[in-house]
Amino acid sequence: DQQVKQNSPSLSVQEGRISILNCDYTNSMFDYFLWYKKYPAEGPTFLISISSIKDKNEDGRFTVFLNKSAKHLSLHIVPSQPGDSAVYFCAASDAGANSKLTFGKGITLSVRP
Amino acid sequence: ETGVTQSPTHLIKTRGQQVTLRCSSQSGHNTVSWYQQALGQGPQFIFQYYREEENGRGNFPPRFSGLQFPNYSSELNVNALELDDSALYLCASSDSPYSNQPQHFGDGTRLSIL
Numbered sequence: 041d042q043q044v045k046q047n048s049p050s051l052s053v054q055e056g057r058i059s060i061l062n063c064d065y066t067n068s069m070f071d072y073f074l075w076y077k078k079y080p081a082e083g084p085t086f087l088i089s090i091s092s093i094k095d096k097n098e099d100g101r102f103t104v105f106l107n108k109s110a111k112h113l114s115l116h117i118v119p120s121q122p123g124d125s126a127v128y129f130c131a132a133s134d135a136g137a138n139s140k141l142t143f144g145k146g147i148t149l150s151v152r153p
Numbered sequence: 154e155t156g157v158t159q160s161p162t163h164l165i166k167t168r169g170q171q172v173t174l175r176c177s178s179q180s181g182h183n184t185v186s187w188y189q190q191a192l193g194q195g196p197q198f199i200f201q202y203y204r205e206e207e208n209g210r211g212n213f214p215p216r217f218s219g220l221q222f223p224n225y226s227s228e229l230n231v232n233a234l235e236l237d238d239s240a241l242y243l244c245a246s247s248d249s250p251y252s253n254q255p256q257h258f259g260d261g262t263r264l265s266i267l
Contacts, residue, residue: 046195082260083157084243091253129196139184139186139251139254140186140201140211141188145195146195
């Protein structure tokens with residue numbers, strides 16, 4: 041039973057254009073959402089997060105949108121750069137006794153020069 | 154500021170053996186979580202340690218066990234290794250088990266079971 045779903049395994053975009061990565065979740069107890077980027081042979085690197093009390097958080101080229109009623113979040117990267125090519129994981133946690141993260145399967149983003 | 158470091162980077166074992174993986178948390182972080190990432194999957198939560206006590210566990214059998222030391226470094230031990238234990242094992246640290254702060258990951262240990 042996957043509680044965090046990234047249904048598109050891959051995305052290819054042209055350099056300079058917008059990349060939109062989607063994520064859906066089923067657990068209504070989730071209240072904190074994160075995006076991680078992972079390069080081969082490296083661990084996941086934290087990118088951006090959003091609390092459930094917000095619907096948008098922005099950090100430079102990266103913006104995360106949260107739609108709680110639809111249980112959906114998305115990561116927008118504008119403009120996309122070749123260095124953004126990596127696997128992107130959506131993760132979520134709830135306000136329980138620990139901060140365990142539940143991850144999606146990841147999306148492979150390729151940015152074409 | 155020192156990040157999360159894990160050792161070894163790669164390890165090859167055979168079925169039935171035991172393995173110990175090590176993790177040094179980021180400076181100032183007192184909470185360590187371990188994750189297993191199988192090929193093509195996202196990381197799965199194994200357990201978390203806070204102040205040397207287990208603070209939550211995922212759906213993993215008891216042969217997966219851990220320790221956290223007073224300096225907040227941690228070990229993951231796996232007994233009676235099975236072929237399905239082949240995976241990337243990731244350690245993540247954070248400054249609290251309760252706050253909504255991001256966990257910071259090491260580069261992982263790639264474990265292969267023959």
